[in-house]
Amino acid sequence: MKKKIIILGGGISGIYLGYQLKKAGFSITILEANNRIGGRIYTKKTHDTKVELGATWLWRYNEELLKVCKDLNISLFEQNMHGDALFEATNTDMPQRFQVPKNQEISYRIVGGTLTLLERMTKYFSKDELQLNQKVLQINDDKTSIEVITEKSAFTAAIVISTIPPQLLVNSVSFSSKLDANLIQIANNTHTWMKDAIKFAIVYKTPFWKEKGFSGVGFSNVGPFTEMYEHTNFENNRFAFMGFLHGPLANESKETREEKIRKQLFKFFGEDGINYLSYEEKVWNKEEFTSFENDKFINPHFNNGHSVYQQEFLKGKFIIAGSETSPSYGGYMEGAIYRGNQIVEQLINKF
Numbered sequence: 175m176k177k178k179i180i181i182l183g184g185g186i187s188g189i190y191l192g193y194q195l196k197k198a199g200f201s202i203t204i205l206e207a208n209n210r211i212g213g214r215i216y217t218k219k220t221h222d223t224k225v226e227l228g229a230t231w232l233w234r235y236n237e238e239l240l241k242v243c244k245d246l247n248i249s250l251f252e253q254n255m256h257g258d259a260l261f262e263a264t265n266t267d268m269p270q271r272f273q274v275p276k277n278q279e280i281s282y283r284i285v286g287g288t289l290t291l292l293e294r295m296t297k298y299f300s301k302d303e304l305q306l307n308q309k310v311l312q313i314n315d316d317k318t319s320i321e322v323i324t325e326k327s328a329f330t331a332a333i334v335i336s337t338i339p340p341q342l343l344v345n346s347v348s349f350s351s352k353l354d355a356n357l358i359q360i361a362n363n364t365h366t367w368m369k370d371a372i373k374f375a376i377v378y379k380t381p382f383w384k385e386k387g388f389s390g391v392g393f394s395n396v397g398p399f400t401e402m403y404e405h406t407n408f409e410n411n412r413f414a415f416m417g418f419l420h421g422p423l424a425n426e427s428k429e430t431r432e433e434k435i436r437k438q439l440f441k442f443f444g445e446d447g448i449n450y451l452s453y454e455e456k457v458w459n460k461e462e463f464t465s466f467e468n469d470k471f472i473n474p475h476f477n478n479g480h481s482v483y484q485q486e487f488l489k490g491k492f493i494i495a496g497s498e499t500s501p502s503y504g505g506y507m508e509g510a511i512y513r514g515n516q517i518v519e520q521l522i523n524k525f
């Protein structure tokens with residue numbers, strides 16, 4: 175048995191690191207604060223189908239992620255873009271019908287939902303190896319080991335790897351030995367991808383838009399949704415839209431947001447648009463384990479993959495992972511896997 179490693183966070187970075195490090199013979203424990211795995215991957219079950227309220231798409235250039243999908247026997251399908259799109263330019267004009275150019279980069283979805291990718295890996299973990307509801311509060315650094323204090327327990331290991339988004343990490347976890355000042359400054363200015371997004375999904379009984387030659391793609395200058403796509407499942411028997419809402423609506427109530435979307439859907443599709451089975455949404459900047467209150471504005475992707483994250487901290491016992499620390503595709507699922515592979519190689523070479 176090789177060294178004991180504790181991984182903070184059970185999003186794609188933490189689950190992938192745990193999976194690969196366990197395969198390499200390390201003893202692992204993943205501590206996840208939430209009552210679910212996935213982090214910014216959130217596949218929600220609703221009305222006998224699943225909708226993505228977090229990460230949805232991957233692309234052909236996501237080489238490392240696609241390799242993981244292949245190894246885990248994950249199937250992909252194309253995001254449907256066939257048919258005409260609608261564009262709402264102003265509040266007073268009706269949406270204009272237009273054709274999306276054909277040569278656009280294809281986006282792919284995961285059959286069964288994005289979470290399937292993580293579930294394929296977690297089935298190899300025992301209850302002790304993956305622990306939910308374990309919010310990490312403090313890291314105590316000793317000469318030979320490192321201790322992680324959660325709300326409920328204490329854990330000791332040789333190495334701790336954090337996958338908590340860097341800005342959240344330095345603002346929510348305490349350290350007995352001070353972290354490097356440069357690291358704190360960079361982390362405080364590292365953007366967490368999509369942390370201000372509001373996603374919604376609407377499930378319908380029938381794909382009424384297809385009969386009228388629409389793709390389900392909608393764009394709007396005025397909102398509440400700014401962009402929307404068809405979100406029908408791979409089997410093509412559960413029909414839905416999924417999209418993004420205008421950021422400032424985060425401060426409204428769920429009921430107000432839904433009411434505003436109903437009006438917009440009526441404008442786009444008439445009665446059919448408002449005859450839905452369910453409305454789901456996720457306001458990511460209210461998610462305690464992704465963002466924190468009053469965090470300042472940072473430009474998208476700023477400091478993602480900064481070279482400071484390549485260093486080891488607390489005398490080699492603390493490593494910072496997570497998509498935002500990846501030098502390649504930082505902020506995306508591909509980045510999470512790329513950085514995970516870097517760390518696995520580093521630890522295998524070291525021990």
Ligand SMILES: Cc1cc2nc3c(=O)[nH]c(=O)nc-3n(C[C@H](O)[C@H](O)[C@H](O)COP(=O)(O)OP(=O)(O)OC[C@H]3O[C@@H](n4cnc5c(N)ncnc54)[C@H](O)[C@@H]3O)c2cc1C
Pocket residue numbers: 182183184185186187188205206207208211212213214215227228229230231232308309310311337338339342346347367368369371372373458463464495496497498505506507508510
């Ligand atoms: C709305 C939205 C849409 C997106 N769309 C796409 C897309 O289409 N394609 C794409 O490639 N990427 C997309 N992304 C980005 C993608 O989701 C992320 O790159 C990826 O999921 C990040 O994974 P991660 O494990 O590095 O971080 P996270 O998923 O943020 O995981 C960090 C984990 O740490 C946990 N945690 C936080 N604090 C603590 C604590 N104190 N103690 C213990 N655990 C803690 C969190 O609960 C979380 O589970 C999207 C993200 C969002 C929000």
